[in-house]
Structures are given as structure tokens and as C-alpha cells.
Amino acid sequence: xxxxxxDVMSPPPPVVLGSEPVMIAAQQLRAQxxxxxxxxxxxxxxLGMLTTGDIINxxxxxxxxxxxxxxxxxxxxxxxxxxxxxVLDNEVLSQLLAQGxxxxxxxxxxxxxxxxxxxxxVAGYLLTIPNDEATGxxxxxxxx
Numbered sequence: 001x002x003x004x005x006x007d008v009m010s011p012p013p014p015v016v017l018g019s020e021p022v023m024i025a026a027q028q029l030r031a032q033x034x035x036x037x038x039x040x041x042x043x044x045x046x047l048g049m050l051t052t053g054d055i056i057n058x059x060x061x062x063x064x065x066x067x068x069x070x071x072x073x074x075x076x077x078x079x080x081x082x083x084x085x086x087v088l089d090n091e092v093l094s095q096l097l098a099q100g101x102x103x104x105x106x107x108x109x110x111x112x113x114x115x116x117x118x119x120x121x122v123a124g125y126l127l128t129i130p131n132d133e134a135t136g137x138x139x140x141x142x143x144x
Contacts, residue, residue, distance in 0.1 A: 005092065006084035008125045009106050009115035015040045018047050018072030022059050025050050025071045038105060038113050039071045045111040048075040049103075082106045082117055093122065 015038045016025045028037050029052055036049040054074045059066055080095045082104050096104050096117060106115040 003088040003125070004084065005082050005086045005088055005106055005117055006115070008088055008121045009082075009084070009117045010121055012038060012113045012115050015113065016050070016071050017042065018070060018075070020071055021067050022050075022055055022064075022069045022071055022074065023066040026052075026055055026066060029055075036103065038116075039075060040113065041072070046078060046081070046105060046107050046113045047072055048078040049105060050074060078105070080104055084108065084114060088122070088125075092117070096122065 013032060013034065014028060016028055018039050018041050025037050025039070029035070036051045039047045039050050041047050050071050054076075055066070058064075058074050059069055080099070082092065082095075084106055086092060092104075096102070096119060103116045103118040105113055106117055108114050
């Protein structure tokens with residue numbers, strides 16, 4: 001049976017509202033020691049991931065005030081997202097590795113963030129696959 005994203009993903013980290021100032025997102029990133037923070041709208045719908053690069057390049061370097069500039073104003077779109085039922089395969093891994101912050105948001109059918117798939121999640125999953133005790137060989141995962 002194929003491994004699904006829901007079997008491997010991490011729970012969602014704290015989110016920041018799109019109407020909140022960038023300074024709040026920056027503080028959240030520092031507290032989490034993260035490279036990106038999820039941004040949601042007032043209706044709980046996922047808007048996108050705000051990265052440290054977005055804050056530095058589009059806000060600070062642009063001379064914008066982090067106390068008044070909203071997080072949503074820096075988003076360029078939600079990019080690649082996954083569904084909990086997606087199969088963990090080569091395509092998903094390629095998308096994950098192409099992200100600058102090494103995670104992909106996982107959304108339910110209503111557009112609510114239900115988790116993140118990270119490189120660490122995939123690595124942890126690979127370590128749980130039992131090897132063949134007789135040969136010491138590791139079986140090939142579904143996406144190999």
C-alpha cells in the first residue's frame with residue numbers, strides 16, 4: 001500500500017494572520033527557529049508561507065515598516081501545496097526539495113492548513129522502514 005502524506009507529515013506550526021504586521025511573523029520565525037511561517041486569512045484559509053527571505057528582501061530592504069506592513073502584502077501566492085491523501089512519491093519529493101525552506105503545506109479540502117511535510121519528516125519515515133535482517137538491505141520505499 002502506498003504511503004500517504006498524512007502518514008508522514010508534521011502537525012501545523014503556529015500561524016500568523018495575514019492582517020498582522022510583519023514584525024509578528026519575524027518574531028514567530030525567531031521563536032520557532034524556522035525559515036518560513038504559514039499565513040492564514042481571517043476565514044482560516046491558508047494564504048501562503050512567508051519566508052525570512054521575503055521579510056528581508058521585500059520588506060526591510062524595500063524600506064517598509066515591519067510594524068505596519070501586513071504579512072499578506074508580502075505573499076506572492078501559496079505556491080505548491082499538498083493534500084493529506086497525496087501519495088508520497090518522486091513528484092512530491094521533487095517539489096519538497098525545490099522549496100527554499102524545505103517544507104510544503106498540507107491543506108484539507110476547505111483550504112485549511114492541517115500540517116507540513118518537511119525533509120525531516122521524510123528522513124524520519126525512511127528510518128522507520130525495517131531492513132532485511134538476513135542481508136541488512138533496506139527495502140525500497142514506495143517512491144524509490
